[in-house]
Amino acid sequence: MNESGSLSIHSENIFPIIKKWLYSDHDIFVRELISNACDAITKLKKLDVMSEYTLPENTTFKVDVVLNEKDKTIKIIDNGIGMTAEEIKKYINQIAFSGAEDFLDKYKDKANQEQIIGHFGLGFYSAFMVAETVTIDTLSYEDGAAPALWECDGGTEFSLTEGSRTQRGTTITLHIGDDGKDFLNAYTLRTTIEKYCSFMPYDIFFIEEGKEEAKKEDASEEKEEQEEIKPLNDTNPLWLKHPNDCSEEDYKAFYKKVFMDFKEPLFWIHLNMDYPFNLKGILYFPKINNEFESMEGQIKLFNNQVFVADNIKEVIPEFLLLLKGVIDCPDLPLNVSRSFLQNDGFVKKISDYITKKVADKLTGLYKTENDNFKKFWGDIHPFVKFGSLKDNKFYDKVKDIIIYKSIYGEYVSLKDYMEKNKEKNKDKVFYVSDEQQQSQYIDLFKQYEMDAIVLDHSIDQAFMSHMEAQEQDVKFQRIDSDLSDHLKEASSEEDLKPATETLEKLFKDVLNNDTLKVKVESLKTEDLSSIMLLSEESRRMQEMSKMYGLGDLGANMPSDETLVLNNKNQLVQYLLTNNEDETKVDDIKMICEQLYDLALLSHKPLPPESMTKFIKRSNQLLSKLAL
Structure with missing residues (x-):
């Protein structure tokens, strides 16, 4: 057998398209070639199961990746099904299982558009992203088959001759060019294999040729070193096992290994579904910090144990990307654009299933391990709230298990809080956004056995608005936005009107502030002299302006602060x-300024200049007291 010819490409050379299309990902060839090698082994094992082929006893399957830096070659060697010359013509020359024109029609436009998620249809030809010349040396499992040697230099021409291989399987040799020189570095190649192939189903060994000989002094040392070579991958990852066969330590060890996170996860969900689609995986709830903007998880997507990508939001609901985990879905269509995935009904079902399982886990934890649920709440509540904002179905499933920490340190549901405080709050939900800053208001509430909930995370502002839109009769009001009637004496507003007019004029003159609002109230406590209130609507508008980068717009809005005396x-x-x-x-002026600053301090930090004056004035008042 001695043959040469042109690849089945009628319109143009396919290789520039491949290189351009996958330019940003040209480490993908490692995944493609090794997964093809694993497929070749799987096909042979299936033939054995179907009694169409009998495997020799003690057959051990493996894939070797051999690097020779000196020769500038990388070899991928398997002992799988192999190919005949006819199969090479069919599967290699006709561009990886599809006609060349179909391939070009399907992929050419993607070179300039969206990155394609998976490239499993491309397979073998990704080798030309890094290699100048590629050879295939293969021997089929079929009795009497002749070995075949295929060679191509990245043009449209190839040669096909009889090969020299004597063992069943395939060796693909990449003669690395300038585009792939980084992969001649052992560390780079090894870490790329670990990135994509850490959980492939057959042992993958990494071998450096030309270096080990210099280190070995005799044959016995060579044998000892050979025995120490270990596969780079785990062929039976935890997610493929039944949850009943996995211990708590197994889950924690897997988490540390995969995510390099040495803080233990809070808890996890083992996904194990066979119908109507095949999906397995493990989702971990990590300890997360209090800054929502910096929360970042990592969901690794696999296809039949082959790593595809991190955080594919078209498949995994956006709010779940705050978690860490692995999802393996062999049924997922991968050689398509992301816009297709986004609109694909099957993908939507997968996303809905994952969301449902997470909601079920949280609900189950709330019902059966309530004490633990409350311990975890400080870490998981941003995730639950973000999920509620992003997905109404998720919110409907978890709304009854959303809890709130009260100013007394207890956890309550919104329904229980409103029922318990109905008489005093009149259907308002009082909350605290900064326990330290608003401590004076908290003390006032506690003094009269009133309650408020703590909402101090950056996501809470958006979450409150969502709750008010979703739930009738829910109205959040920060603890410094209004004074409950329960904190005031039952005096007539008309009776206090003269005092209000007198003191408003006095404070406006002393502070040189014509827009200042002043109100006199008879509080039940005598100790409190002044307090500042800011209407909920005004404060939310200011905070939204700040959040959306409108800056001065919020600052220039008329202030709705009221000084209550x-x-x-x-x-x-x-x-x-x-x-x-x-x-x-002088005394009157000093007292007015001090009462105003004291009220402001309980409400928000004083500006630097005002704080300097406040400290100086406090010292003057103390000096007067000492005289």
Whole structure:
């Protein structure tokens, strides 16, 4: 047998298209060639199962990846089904199982458009992304088959001659060119194999030719070193096992190994589905920090144990990308564009299934391990809230298990909170966004056995708006936005109107602020002199402006802050009694400024200049007290 000819490409050379299309991913050839080698082994094993071929006893299947830096070659060697010359013509010369024109029609436009998710239809020809010349030396399993040697230099011409291989299987040799020189580095090639092939179903060995000989002193040392070579992959990953066969330590060890995260996960979900589609995987809930913007998970997508990509949001719901995990779905269409995946009904079913399993796990945890659920809540609540914002079906499943920490440190559902505080709150849901900053308001609430919930995460602002839109009669109000009637004496507003008019004029004059709003109230406590309120609507508008980078727009909005002065407090009474006494002008001014700054401090940090004046004034007041 001695043959040469042209590849079945009628329109143009396919190789520039391949190189351009996969340019950003040209390490993909490692995945393609090794997964093809594993497929060749699987095909042979199936023939054995079907009694169409009998495997020799003690057959051990493996794939060797052999690097020879000096010769600039990489070999991928398998002991699988092999090929005949006719099969090479059919499968290699006609461009990886499809006609050349079909291939070009399907993929050419993608070179300039969206990156394609998987390239499993491309297979063998990805070798030309890194190689100048590729040879296939193969021997079929068939009795009496002749070995075949195919060679191509990346043009449209090939040669096909009789090969020299005596053992069943295939050796693909890549003569690496400039585009692939990085892969002649042992570390780069090894880590690429580990990236894509860590869980492929047959042992993969990495061998460096030309280096080990210099290190070996005799044959016995060579044998000992040979025995120490270990496969780079785990052929039976944890996600393929039945959950009943996996221990807690197994799950934790797998998590550490795959994600290099030495903090233990909170808990996990083992996905194991055979119908109506095949999907297996493990999703871990990691410990996450309090900054929503910096939360980032990692979901690894596999196809039959072959790594495809991280965080493919077309397949995995966006909010689940905050988790860490692996999902293996052999039924997933991969050699298509992302826009196709996004609109594919089958992919949508997979996404819905994963979402449902996560919601079921959270609900089950809430019902059967409530104490643990409350311990985890501080870590998982941003994820649950983000999921609720992104997916209404998810929200419907988890809305009854969303809990809130109260200012007393207890966890309550929104329904229980509203029912318990209905009389005092009048259907308002009071909340705290900064326990330290709003401590004065919290103390006031506690003094009169009122309750508020803590919503101090960056996602909570959007989540509150979502809850108000979804649930009737739910209205969130920050603890410093209004004074509950329960905190005030039952005095008439008309009775306090003269005091309000007097003190509003006084404070406007002293502070030189004509827009200041002042209101006098009779609070139940005498200790509190002044407090600042900011309407919920105004504050939300300011925060939204800041969130969306509108900056000055929010700052320039009219302030809706109101200075509330306590009619029962001695300092406020002193101002009402002595505000016209010209001998006490300095004292009056100092008290007004101090009451205003004290109220502001309980509400938000003072600007640097105001803080400097506040400290200086506090020292002056203490000096007066000491005299």
